[in-house]
Amino acid sequence: MPDLDIYDVRLLAALQADGRASNATLAEAVHLSPSQVSRRLARLEAAGVVSGYRPVIDRKAIGLGVMAFTSVSLERHAESRSADFERAIRAIPEVLECHALTGEADYILCIVAADLEAFSQLLLHRLMRLPGVRAVHSNIVLESIKPAALLPLGHLQHAAQRRR
Secondary structure: OOOOOHHHHHHHHHHHHOOOOOHHHHHHHHOOOHHHHHHHHHHHHHOOOOOOOOOOOOOHHHOOOEEEEEEEEEOOOOHHHHHHHHHHHHOOOOEEEEEEOOOOOOEEEEEEEOOHHHHHHHHHHHHOOOOOEEEEEEEEOOOOOOOOOOOOOHHHHHHHHHHO
């Protein structure tokens, strides 16, 4: 992790709040000049701290009414089997996230679909047919209480203040 000072942390917080903000707006928020903000952003991007800028799209507003968290267990844990599964999962656009796990399941997926029928079709005709899949268990999201959004930055702020 690169050394981040308090201005970097403030800049990250401002970017998370509004990824479309101009350098001038960001400069006001973090109390730096726009040119300093530009240099810091370039450094954060080069270091991989900031890896992209994306809009937040409401899934329901575009017709993706179902979200589910689906755990997947593979038959065997051979490296080639896992690599094949991971490659196949990357090719399914309805799978928003895929994480390898410890515990009972090997992977957990966050999946979106238009409705329960579309979700069922995805499970039955695509996911369960992937080579090596032994078991699939899904939990349908009833309500999103706190959807993924902003990363907590408090630990960075404390570290930056200690370095002062």
